[in-house]
Amino acid sequence: MIRARGLARTFTARGRTVEAVKGVDIDVTEGELVGFLGANGAGKTTTLRMLTTLLQPTAGEAIVGGCDLRTDPVGVRRRIGYVAQNGGTHPESKVAEEIALQGQLYGMTKSAAQRRGAELAEQLDLIGLDQRSTKTLSGGQRRRLDIALSLIHGPKLIFFDEPTNGLDPQSRANLWEHIRRLRAEQGATLFLTTHYLDEADSLCDRILVIDNGEIVATGSPDALKAKVSGDGISIEVPQDLAEQAAELVARLQGAHQVSIMDSTVRFRVPRGDIAIPELLRGLDAAGIAMTAIQVQRPTLDDVFLSLTGRSLRDPGASPVAQEKVPAQV
Numbered sequence: 001m002i003r004a005r006g007l008a009r010t011f012t013a014r015g016r017t018v019e020a021v022k023g024v025d026i027d028v029t030e031g032e033l034v035g036f037l038g039a040n041g042a043g044k045t046t047t048l049r050m051l052t053t054l055l056q057p058t059a060g061e062a063i064v065g066g067c068d069l070r071t072d073p074v075g076v077r078r079r080i081g082y083v084a085q086n087g088g089t090h091p092e093s094k095v096a097e098e099i100a101l102q103g104q105l106y107g108m109t110k111s112a113a114q115r116r117g118a119e120l121a122e123q124l125d126l127i128g129l130d131q132r133s134t135k136t137l138s139g140g141q142r143r144r145l146d147i148a149l150s151l152i153h154g155p156k157l158i159f160f161d162e163p164t165n166g167l168d169p170q171s172r173a174n175l176w177e178h179i180r181r182l183r184a185e186q187g188a189t190l191f192l193t194t195h196y197l198d199e200a201d202s203l204c205d206r207i208l209v210i211d212n213g214e215i216v217a218t219g220s221p222d223a224l225k226a227k228v229s230g231d232g233i234s235i236e237v238p239q240d241l242a243e244q245a246a247e248l249v250a251r252l253q254g255a256h257q258v259s260i261m262d263s264t265v266r267f268r269v270p271r272g273d274i275a276i277p278e279l280l281r282g283l284d285a286a287g288i289a290m291t292a293i294q295v296q297r298p299t300l301d302d303v304f305l306s307l308t309g310r311s312l313r314d315p316g317a318s319p320v321a322q323e324k325v326p327a328q329v
């Protein structure tokens with residue numbers, strides 16, 4: 001659905017040159033829900049605007065929805081939907097007028113646009129709002145109207161720029177449901193930018209991490225977490241047996257960063273769920289009584305931190321998942 005090679009964009013303003021996007025390669029296959037994750041100014045919007053024909057690349061090439069970005073931008077536009085960060089509705093227009101106008105922009109008759117608008121209103125929980133002016137809609141309703149407008153011509157590839165930016169947690173969760181349904185019910189391919197870690201984690205099949213105009217990692221949220229840091233485990237044992245427990249721990253497959261502090265042994269493994277049964281058997285056989293175990297799953301922020309040296313933590317991000325369970329030895 002998307003194949004970009006060496007896509008780059010440089011801006012020059014007042015004698016200063018900014019390399020906003022430095023030659024990125026992007027591959028997205030049909031039906032995928034891909035998140036483009038990065039801090040403010042990383043180059044997300046610039047990339048999205050290039051892929052949607054709104055901005056000309058300085059270098060590189062891309063096939064988007066089967067059409068060449070450089071030679072057939074009109075073909076690209078016909079095949080994609082684009083939900084911009086700030087939407088494009090006029091505050092005084094009525095919802096029904098916006099939908100009809102958008103349909104007509106895509107060459108539909110007024111009645112065909114109204115029929116399609118009614119279908120979309122049903123799918124996106126906008127029923128009963130057609131005579132409301134867009135300025136009276138809530139933030140979540142306005143975002144859903146933006147999505148309806150971008151879907152009027154039935155695109156199979158949809159781009160979202162920061163879809164839930166500025167929404168309250170409940171409206172964000174509601175919008176995620178709508179985005180998931182778009183894929184499940186219409187088989188759409190979705191590409192969205194976000195700086196929300198929890199959004200990327202819970203919504204996306206695959207994430208591309210962009211930093212300073214370069215893609216620094218790609219993979220499923222779980223694969224990225226396992227690759228970068230793995231699960232952190234700490235166990236409590238009698239202090240005089242901590243050394244012996246640490247030796248057992250070091251023999252677990254993939255164990256690293258083993259350390260001892262008083263009666264606590266800390267370490268990391270690629271998969272805690274696989275390591276723990278083996279650890280329990282080893283401690284049992286050695287007669288070491290473990291009194292507590294704590295498992296800390298890695299977060300996407302751990303991934304981001306290890307890739308970029310900076311944290312992307314935000315108020316909407318999920319807390320670190322922690323489980324404290326009694327030891328069973």
Ligand SMILES: Nc1ncnc2c1ncn2[C@@H]1O[C@H](COP(=O)(O)OP(=O)(O)OP(=O)(O)O)[C@@H](O)[C@H]1O
Nearest residue numbers: 011013018020038039040041042043044045046047
């Ligand atoms: N029209 C422009 N002229 C000059 N510099 C620009 C222009 N548009 C973007 N930039 C610069 O390019 C870089 C990437 O910006 P971009 O908007 O793509 O980042 P972003 O990851 O989308 O950030 P945000 O999350 O804040 O939207 C930034 O340094 C930005 O200041």
